[in-house]
Amino acid sequence: MKKEFIVILGGGESGVGAALLAKKNGIKVFLSDSGIISNKYKNILIENNIPFEEKGHTENMIVKNASKIIKSPGISKENYLIKKIYSLNIPIISEIEFGKNYIKNSKIIGITGSNGKTTTSSIVYQILKNNKLNVDIAGNIGFSFSRKASISKKDIYVLEISSFQLDDSHNFRSNIAVLLNITRDHLNRYDGNIDNYVSSKFKIATLQKKEDFFIYNYDDPIVRLGVKKYPILSQCIPFSIREKLNTGFYIKNKILIQKKDREICFFNLNKLQNIPIIGDHNLYNIIASLIISKILNINIDSIIPILLKLKPIEHRMENFANINGIKFINDSKATNVHAVFYALKSMNSPTIWIAGGEDKGNDYTEIISLVKSKVKAIICLGKNNKKIVNFFKNFISIILETESIEEAVHMAYALSYPGYNILLSPACSSFDLFKNYKERGKKFKKKVMNLIKNEKNRNIF
Incomplete structure (x- = not known):
């Protein structure tokens, strides 16, 4: 049987993270970048004896030897080399899916959306960390998931996930998934068709199993339609700041209500009146974080001091x-x-x-x-x-x-x-x-x- 040989396209954070994880697990790996690899990442590759090339791809070597391709999320499917790889039926997988293969017993909290995913991921991570859970944060924020998986194993990973990362995910599963919103974003990468973009975003839910949880923003009309359209096996939990729901979470008299068979006063939002991050967009992020905390049986009152200390993320308001x-x-x-x-x-x-x-x-x-x-x-x-x-x-x-x-x-x-x-x-x-x-x-x-x-x-x- 031919030994596995992984070719990684792209020498940024995701590519180098995947290369480190492959190397650690004894997989033959080669990294190729069409541009110049930054010194920061080049030094990591050299220190770990990972072969690489830059300023162009050795196409024949790649397509003849690769048993699997991991490509940077930033590389378009319209790229000439990517089209050729698809035509030759060489599997292309995302870096996050590759990383998941090596931490199978860890829980994944996957958070996506056109907006708010960085803030929500950061809030959730702070809540879990302050409650002494063995947790790390990665994905589209900070270090790549594969890089973190190559360093040490955690019980829980909070991952900020983009549509580009989901595009090449075929079996990537979040135990708890959050979809905050979907807007007309990145349509230049999706043939100008928002349906293609929506389909990509909903992979975070459609790849789940029935014991998993899917938390979604009911107020977003595109998300609401997607929930009806796509096959979702997981337990769906909607939330709203505008409407009263028959099931899920909504606001009534500044109280966050949980509704199943009856109304339960879940959280008094007045306790957050002095929070430094404000606005409806952050309220959505906070509610999603509270629902995740509920699923993980975290004491809600322990979250208040964490939320009151939150600061705006750099480059976001x-x-x-x-x-x-x-x-x-x-x-x-x-x-x-x-x-x-x-x-x-x-x-x-x-x-x-x-x-x-x-x-x-x-x-x-x-x-x-x-x-x-x-x-x-x-x-x-x-x-x-x-x-x-x-x-x-x-x-x-x-x-x-x-x-x-x-x-x-x-x-x-x-x-x-x-x-x-x-x-x-x-x-x-x-x-x-x-x-x-x-x-x-x-x-x-x-x-x-x-x-x-x-x-x-x-x-x-």
Whole structure:
């Protein structure tokens, strides 16, 4: 029998994590990247004697020798090499599925959604960790799942999971799965068809077994329709902040109610009135976290101190600076319109909105009323801003364009008055000008800090 030989495509966190796990388990492995592998990951590969190549794929070697392919979630199915691999019936699996093969007795809490999955994953992890459970967090947040699985085994893994990771998952099973919402996101990767994107997201539920739990946001119409459409064997638990449900969790007089046969007062939301992260979007995240805690028999009262200490995640509604009464908010992680909806909804004063980047099939219709009522000017930060400009030119009189984050900051500041907000909430991916949303957010904050220094120096004289 031919010895297993795994080829990993992509030398980022997921690829290197999978390579480490394969190496640890005695599997012959080779990593290939079409671009340049960062020194951080290159050093890890060298230190662990893992063969690799960069700046291109040795195609013949890969297709002739690979018994299995693990590809980076960022590589499209339309990639020439991926199409060839599919045509040759070489199995392609996701890094998270590969990792799951080596921690079979551990519980998986899988959390996905177009928005909120990072925050929810972080909340759940903090709750379990503070309750002394043997838990770790991985996936689309921090280290890859395979990397964590190669280091040590935990009883529970909290995984933030993207649709791209689910695309190549065929047997990946979450014992507890959460679907927070589905919006028109990444449609450029799904042939412009939202049904393909929805199908991918629902894999987190359709791959479960009957003893598992599927927690979902009933208020999201796309999710609600998906629950009816897709075959789900697990125990479905809906939650809502808008409607009274016949079963599941909903809010009544600021009390979170659990309803099966009768109403049970589950949690008094008044206890969280001083929580530092606010807004409906975070309320959904918190309720999902509370339901998970209930399933795991965690004392709900022990969660309150944890929730009261929560801080906004970096690049997600991060209110980080104030210059002469003008607030600067870094929401670089808002890479779709739905995320921007909640960002603008939370603005309580006039706002200069910095938006733009690489469009993913956005439909801005749902934020028209918020933009008209709250936005005084739009700064388009991107290489191609036509779609944003054309959509909002009849609603907003001031729309400026730039490819410089520094210029965007100075434009926004020049248009602002004391009491204004300057909000970076792009609604688009960052790849036209930046490596990722983190780099975009960090550069935004750096330019604002430089502006603060300049203002202080100017005021001295």
